[in-house]
Amino acid sequence: xxxxxxxxxxxxxxxxxxxxxxxxxxxxxxxxxxxxxxxxxxxxxxxxxxxxxxxxxxxxxxxxxxxxxxxxxxxxxxxxxxxxxxxxxxxxxxxxxxxxxxxxxxxxxxxxxxxxxxxxxxxxxxxxxxxxxxxxxxxxxxxxxxxxxxxxxxxxxxxxxxxxxxxxxxxxxxxxxxxxxxxxxxxxxxxxxxxxxxxxxxxxxxxxxxxxxxxxxxxxxxxxxxxxxxxxxxxxxxxx
Amino acid sequence: xxxxxxxxxxxxxxxxxxxxxxxxxxxxxxxxxxxxxxxxxxxxxxxxxxxxxxxxxxxxxxxxxxxxxxxxxxxxxxxxxxxxxxxxxxxxxxxxxxxxxxxxxxxxxxxxxxxxxxxxxxxxxxxxxxxxxxxxxxxxxxxxxxxxxxxxxxxxxxxxxxxxxxxxxxxxxxxxxxxxxxxxxxxxxxxxxxxxxxxxxxxxxxxxxxxxxxxxxxxxxxx
Numbered sequence: 277x278x279x280x281x282x283x284x285x286x287x288x289x290x291x292x293x294x295x296x297x298x299x300x301x302x303x304x305x306x307x308x309x310x311x312x313x314x315x316x317x318x319x320x321x322x323x324x325x326x327x328x329x330x331x332x333x334x335x336x337x338x339x340x341x342x343x344x345x346x347x348x349x350x351x352x353x354x355x356x357x358x359x360x361x362x363x364x365x366x367x368x369x370x371x372x373x374x375x376x377x378x379x380x381x382x383x384x385x386x387x388x389x390x391x392x393x394x395x396x397x398x399x400x401x402x403x404x405x406x407x408x409x410x411x412x413x414x415x416x417x418x419x420x421x422x423x424x425x426x427x428x429x430x431x432x433x434x435x436x437x438x439x440x441x442x443x444x445x446x447x448x449x450x451x452x453x454x455x456x457x458x459x460x461x462x463x464x465x466x467x468x469x470x471x472x473x474x475x476x477x478x479x480x481x482x483x484x485x486x487x488x489x490x491x492x493x494x495x496x497x498x499x500x501x502x503x504x505x506x507x508x509x510x511x512x513x514x515x516x
Numbered sequence: 517x518x519x520x521x522x523x524x525x526x527x528x529x530x531x532x533x534x535x536x537x538x539x540x541x542x543x544x545x546x547x548x549x550x551x552x553x554x555x556x557x558x559x560x561x562x563x564x565x566x567x568x569x570x571x572x573x574x575x576x577x578x579x580x581x582x583x584x585x586x587x588x589x590x591x592x593x594x595x596x597x598x599x600x601x602x603x604x605x606x607x608x609x610x611x612x613x614x615x616x617x618x619x620x621x622x623x624x625x626x627x628x629x630x631x632x633x634x635x636x637x638x639x640x641x642x643x644x645x646x647x648x649x650x651x652x653x654x655x656x657x658x659x660x661x662x663x664x665x666x667x668x669x670x671x672x673x674x675x676x677x678x679x680x681x682x683x684x685x686x687x688x689x690x691x692x693x694x695x696x697x698x699x700x701x702x703x704x705x706x707x708x709x710x711x712x713x714x715x716x717x718x719x720x721x722x723x724x725x726x727x728x729x730x731x732x733x734x735x736x737x738x739x
Contacts, residue, residue: 326638353644363639367657367735377643380653409735422639429643 277302277433277464278323283332285318285488292318293329294488300433303462307475307496310485311511316468319485320435323466324355337432353381356426360438362418364410364425370397371406374424381429396424400454416447420454427458434458436467470515476500484508526705530696531712537692538713544609544678544688549671551614556621563626574622581619587680589616594684609681609688617674624666628659661732668725672718679714689713 278300285293292315300306308316321327323334325341325348334341341351365373374396375389384392397403400420410418419439426434436455440448452474459465459478469475475482475496482496484505492505503509562574581589590612593603603611632655640650682691693710697703 324642326641349641349644349646352642355642357639357642359635359639361635363633363635365636365639365654367661376653377645380649381644411736425639425643 277304277337278466279333279335280323281333281335283319283322283329283334285315285322285327285329292488293322296332296488296490298483298490300464300466302464304480305459305463305465305467305478306481306483307479308466308468308483308485309470309475309511309515313487314485315488316485317437320357320437320466320468323433324352324357324435326357349381353377353429354432356429356431356434358419358422358426358434358436358439360442362410362415362422362442364418364421366410369407369409370402370413370421373410373421374428377425377429392428393424396428397421399427399457400424401450414447415443416450419443419451423451423454423458433464433466436465436469438468440469440471472500472516484511486511522704523702524705524708526700526702527709527712530700530702530706531709533696534689534692534709534713537687537689538717540606540686541675541678541688541713542717544606544613544681544686545671545675547610548613548617548678549674551610552617552621552670552674555614555618556625558622559618560622560625560629563622564629578619578622581616582623586612586616586677587683590680590684605681605684605686608684609678609686612684613674613678613681616677617670620670620673621667624663624670625659627666628663629655631662632658664725664729664732668722668729671725672721675717675721676714 278298280296280298283293283296284291294315296315296319298306298319308319310316318327322329323336325343328343336351336354345351365376368376371390371393375384375386375393378384378389378392379386394403394406397406400423402417402420402424405413405417405421410421413421423434423439439455440451443451448471452471455465455467455474456478467474467479479496481493482499483493484491484499484503484507486507492499492503492508499508500512503512559574559577562570563578565571565574590609593612594605594608597603636654636658637650640654641647645653678688679690681688682694685691687695689710693706694703697706700706
């Protein structure tokens with residue numbers, strides 16, 4: 277589904293992604309871990325062209341993507357993104373957020389978008405909040421709306437950039453639950469997260485990044501209980 | 517009993533006679549603001565462009581207008597350009613006030629647009645929106661809301677600045693006061709009448725801006 281070859285990204289002099297190669301199969305759930313500054317968020321943002329890598333290739337669903345393309349927005353449409361800080365549109369209701377992509381990008385008629393929006397909100401357990409503005413929601417509810425908003429575009433891949441790290445501990449579970457459901461339904465997902473319970477239960481593969489490189493990868497259970505690399509071991513020791 | 521040199525009973529007597537002049541003041545202000553809003557939005561967006569060919573003219577306009585007095589700008593339009601175009605008083609006043617306010621409003625819009633978090637644009641783009649769609653649907657609505665308080669402030673300044681049109685012979689409130697003052701030899705009384713008119717108008721304007729702000733707050737309520 278996603279193939280990355282030789283991806284390099286610099287911020288000025290800072291080399292944040294170093295020769296990244298990565299493959300994500302269809303329906304696979306890959307969990308990316310690593311210290312802050314290891315490049316894991318940047319990697320996700322490059323896949324969605326919110327950042328542009330200086331070299332390397334990204335294939336999505338077999339097609340090579342050209343970051344200079346005028347149709348970048350069409351590529352982004354296939355890749356859903358969930359942000360650490362939700363980034364809901366505050367001037368729109370929950371329903372407005374959920375169907376914005378449908379009505380504006382996919383040009384779905386409003387009435388039909390509403391039907392789809394209702395289904396999506398039911399899926400993330402927020403049917404009763406359709407007419408409420410984001411300011412009235414808890415962090416967990418906001419993140420579930422953000423997931424619904426991204427799902428509305430029917431993306432081929434979903435990227436989650438630390439989706440639960442801005443949440444109060446008691447709200448983490450409800451978001452992970454929605455993500456778990458998605459994974460079980462066969463969504464291809466790349467998740468930057470240190471939620472080990474989620475990684476072990478849902479993740480098909482875990483990738484450890486350090487200083488812009490993929491240092492180690494493997495089954496979450498293996499990487500977790502028996503890391504081969506010294507750095508991986510040190511890092512896991514710190515977060516557990 | 518001290519004999520005051522003023523006759524304040526003249527104030528209610530002459531007050532209604534300033535009605536037409538007050539309407540002129542309102543007209544200059546209203547159309548001046550309208551021109552200012554259009555110019556301000558265009559140049560504010562131009563100023564944010566990364567393309568030098570687009571942002572330099574906007575920067576130049578803002579630099580020139582903010583760096584010179586409105587009185588001078590009005591005189592240039594009305595007296596200075598007389599050999600090239602003969603613009604009559606009212607249009608000159610409206611153009612002058614509009615061009616002047618456009619520079620300030622451009623900066624208000626620019627600041628408001630820049631104050632919308634980066635993540636908003638990123639979220640819009642990640643849905644597959646184009647840059648233009650993201651600006652129109654996501655960023656501008658939030659920026660407009662944030663510009664209401666400073667815009668209200670600017671409108672009040674514009675209302676008061678319209679008095680400078682008296683210098684190019686527009687018979688708005690201030691010129692009318694000076695003419696009536698000379699005619700009746702009651703300068704302070706006439707100037708006070710005009711002061712009351714300005715206070716009434718700015719009070720109403722402040723109230724209206726407050727109402728708009730309140731209506732725009734529907735999406736801000738926290739439980």
